[in-house]
Amino acid sequence: MTDAAVMPRRTSWQRVRGGKMLPVLSVLCAIVVIWYAAAVWMNATWTLDQAARAGTEPTFAEIVADTMVQKRPLLPAPHQVAATLWDQTIEQKVTSKRSLVFHGWITLQATILGFVTGAVLGVAVAVGIVHSRTMDLSVMPWAVISQTIPIVALAPMIIVLSNAVGIDGRTVPKTIISAYLSYFPVLVSMVKGLRSPGAAQRDLLKTYNASGMQTFFKLRLPASLPYFFAAMKVAVAASLIGAIVGELPTGAIQGLGARMLIGSQFGEPLIMWAALFAAAILAGVLVIAVGLLERLALRLMGQPGQGGAR
Amino acid sequence: MIWVAAGVLIWLGAWALNVRIAHSALAGTRAGRMAIPLIFGLSVLILWEALVFGFGVSAVILPAPSAIGATIAGALPVLWGDFVQTFVKGALSGYVMGCAAAVIVAVLIDRSPFLQKGLLPIGNFVSALPIIGIAPILVMWFGFDWQSKAAVVVVMVFFPVLVNTVAGLAATEGMQRDLMKTYAAGYWQTLAKLRLPAALPFIFNGLKISTTLALIGAIVAEFFGSPTRGMGFRISTEVGRLGLDMVWAEIAVAALAGSAFYGVVTLAEKALTFWHPSQRQH
Incomplete structure (x- = not known):
């Protein structure tokens, strides 16, 4: 983009201003400021209540100071959440029941299992749909309808069902929910991707006397990769949501979703917020990991870094 | 056999x-x-x-479709009450508020490239987060009734619609904007006559994604506390009592409501963006 002859060399400050760093950071700062303000505003009621009971009249500075350190705040201040997060990850042993690393690992297992199951299922159905007109016409509409069903409505039942069938633990039901949520984006993108080679390319392979199998592996599959990875990013996020939702209905004691539920039931907002942020961090890590995988795969295939399907 | x-x-x-x-x-x-x-x-x-x-x-594991049908026919008033509580009061009101807020915010930040650059990556990131996790927090803030469910739905639908609307507002071409300039159209006229209509396909994309999210949010929020009606409440209590036919009946209602909701938004899209290539049949 930058034409050296026309544009003078940009200083590093200009690069920062022109890039995304500065706007993103300032918006983040604004969010933190608003958060602190909201924490004071929402927690002040409790402070005033306590003061009225004690018969004292706190000054504004005292109110602010108190809203920052409450044990069960309506809205914890950012540093409280950060402290809890630190305490429950770094300070605890990884195997401890109080460690978010432990709970995150439980959730991650179900997420990955569900993600892989969903991706395999999505690709398999997509291959079927691309090759069979009957399947395209009969299964595709139901795949679309299946996504308008709120899967979480099924979550408690899937858990009871798998228990009734004799499967212990929660990994299997969580995996099913994750897979259900993640297969659809993969399916839709793969159908698009497998159909993306143009008539000229298919004709070329025909002139090579390529069989259906060869066309599939040498043309359709490679052509679908950019679409595949675009879907993967959506699917991995959806899969994490599935795993967490699978932990929400009563009974779970392990996993980030269960942590949120415990925090909610025992009135410990800090636990809830820490689990929420742990889940957010996990989601970020997963999406970034898929992005790296995409770059690696596309580079190995000799394609430029940015995929075609955005 | x-x-x-x-x-x-x-x-x-x-x-x-x-x-x-x-x-x-x-x-x-x-x-x-x-x-x-x-x-x-x-x-x-x-x-x-x-x-x-x-x-x-056994009916405790998987009831037959006929049994589910019989339950639906027998429990219509209950199902209707749950539907009104969860869908109309929780999901629909939250959906309208969240989508309206997202479109308004998108228009507001439209004039500031700085805010757009800052908000878009964050919005994109937040839409990938398991936002459903805030359900217990919002239930704590807004109480057990539909208000907390609507609040969850507002947060869930906000970011997808925001991101899509911002992308849509950027979708006009220089030629089109120049034409508006030659007409001496002001900022708001250009917005109303060119850029918002041009953004509609994108906005509807966000609106369609959000229909499912709205139902999911409303139902999951009920797992964290609700009055003694609502689809999420009914599902979690009936599962506890092994009344799986009732659970399936609620799921059928949810599926029907979700599909109808999606269908209505799609129809609105067809009516409003008939000019877009993706909507033209030939």
Whole structure:
């Protein structure tokens, strides 16, 4: 983009201003400021209540100071959440029941299992749909309808069902929910991707006397990769949501979703917020990991870094 | 066993019928395209019924479609009450508020490239987060009734719609904007006559994604506390009592409501963006 002859060399400050760093950071700062303000505003009621009971009249500075350190705040201040997060990850042993690393690992297992199951299922159905007109016409509409069903409505039942069938633990039901949520984006993108080679390319392979199998592996599959990875990013996020939702209905004691539920039931907002942020961090890590995988795969295939399907 | 065999046979027969239709001239017509998924769905239901009946599956594990149908017919008032509580009060009101807020914010930050650059990556990131996790927090803030459910829905639908609207507002071409300039159109005129209509396909994309999210948010929020009605409440209590036919009845209602909701938004999209290439048939 930058034409050296026309544009003078940009200083590093200009690069920062022109890039995304500065706007993103300032918006983040604004969010933190608003958060602190909201924490004071929402927690002040409790402070005033306590003061009225004690018969004292706190000054504004005292109110602010108190809203920052409450044990069960309506809205914890950012540093409280950060402290809890630190305490429950770094300070605890990884195997401890109080460690978010432990709970995150439980959730991650179900997420990955569900993600892989969903991706395999999505690709398999997509291959079927691309090759069979009957399947395209009969299964595709139901795949679309299946996504308008709120899967979480099924979550408690899937858990009871798998228990009734004799499967212990929660990994299997969580995996099913994750897979259900993640297969659809993969399916839709793969159908698009497998159909993306143009008539000229298919004709070329025909002139090579390529069989259906060869066309599939040498043309359709490679052509679908950019679409595949675009879907993967959506699917991995959806899969994490599935795993967490699978932990929400009563009974779970392990996993980030269960942590949120415990925090909610025992009135410990800090636990809830820490689990929420742990889940957010996990989601970020997963999406970034898929992005790296995409770059690696596309580079190995000799394609430029940015995929075609955005 | 004979029931199982009959079920499988009927399913295979229906599949063969679908193959015939799909490869005949009928597949090009509207009726053919409607009939094939219908036949497929019906044959799956028959297979399900036959398997449950043939293997004698306990109703506690998997009720037959006929039993679910009977429950739906018998519990219509209850289902209607749950539907109103969860869908109309929780999901729909939250959906309208969240989508309206997102579009308004998108228009507001439209004039500031700085804010857009800052908000877009964050918005994109937040839409990938398991936002559903804030449900317990919002239930704590807004109480057990529908207000907390609507609040969850607002947060869930906000970011997808925001990101799509911002992308849509950037979708006009320089030529089109220049034309508006030659008409001496002001900022708001350009917005109302050119950029918002041009953004509609993107906005509807966000609106369609959000229909499912709205229902999910409203139902999951009920797992964290609700009055003694609502689809999420009914599902979690009936699962506890092993009343799986009622659970399936609620799921059928949820599926119907979700599909209808999506369908209505799609119809609105067709009516409003008839000019867009993706909507034109030929």
